[in-house]
Amino acid sequence: MQHKKKLFAGVVVLSAVVAISYLSVQVPARKAKSPSFSAGMDQKIISAFLEVWQQYNSLHSYGFDVIQTQLTSSTMQAQPVIGLGDLFGKNRGYKLNVAHKVLDSGELKVADLPDEVLRGWFAHELGHIVDYENHSNVGMIAYGIRYTLSDQYKRDREHEADSIAIRHGFRQEIIATKRYLLENDFISPAYQEQLRKNYMSIRGAELCPDEPTPVLPKLDL
Template identity: 40%
Template sequence: MPLTDHTPVYQNVQSEHLRAWFAETLSHYPELLDRPIYLRKISMRYSTMRAQPVINWRFFRRKYRHYRVDFSNHLEVTAHVKVRELPRDVVVGWFAHELGHIVDYLDRPWRGMIAFGLGYALWSRYMREAERRADSIAVDHGFGSEIIATKHYLMEHATLPRHYKKRLKKYYLSADEIEALITAYEERGEMPDIVDI
């Protein structure tokens, strides 16, 4: 059951089930419920899904900053995996991961966001730690089984390009690591520290 009636803003998203799944996932992130959050379908060359702040005058004030989750159906990976055709738990896991990124952005000042963007683009270790952090935040918000479903689906999808699966293994937590994270969370009632920054 959703925690609030907060409604995201949709741009070029015609699918009613994608809209409903995104709103449902967002409702479990109470720290985001006072923020405008957009779900936008666009053509992206290098990403299937990504989360970013909206760059406008509000970007410079954390309190007023808007955020956006973009997804694409127009690139090499989505020639094999259409977001709109994926099972619910896979899509929800993907949304939960992206919203985990946005939670990670909340306390960063604008200079910190720029430094984060540069670090993510330039250093693979920084990117890996950011992706692991987003996964752990999603698990902390109750989406462990959905994150695992997403990872299993992508790793076991026979037609996905090999380089894409290699990237998943390099930068993201594995299903086994997520299982361990869930177990630790259940046993201790708190998230273990799994990242270095």
């Protein structure tokens, strides 16, 4: 009987040690963080971004910087921020670079875009970041290489960013942004052609489902 009591006590102690060890390695839930904005950014841009940001709850626990800067090949650019020591880990932040002027539009300032267009553009860029969440830190290197070298991969990722934005409730804003860029004469024809080539069409945005569509198996007919 005494032997059984000692055995039972040993099991209890061992269980407690295992439980404590398990709890000590759990990653605590990340607290919500507010995005930071570069000094001097127009309040209209900040307000439009924050309206969209509120709908992207999955990103609220990350450090996030919105930086207005000179861009030569795009108007907005969403990027992961990964420290060298975290390359093989899981820690990352994000940043969104915002140009002062819309690409290939002459003198049109981003701050002068209609509110709905700004929200649609931000919704698309945050859609990219949600897409980044499907990739490890190392995987983001392969993502960047494939995006640069493969036209099909680039189209797939741009369409997915639009689809994610629509699933977050920004269908009308995405459509408004496309119409604004494709139907205004002050946007260069070359830029408009790139938009038609790589991005979801207006009709595609109208028909895009509100929920993720399952990948159906191919049937031999």
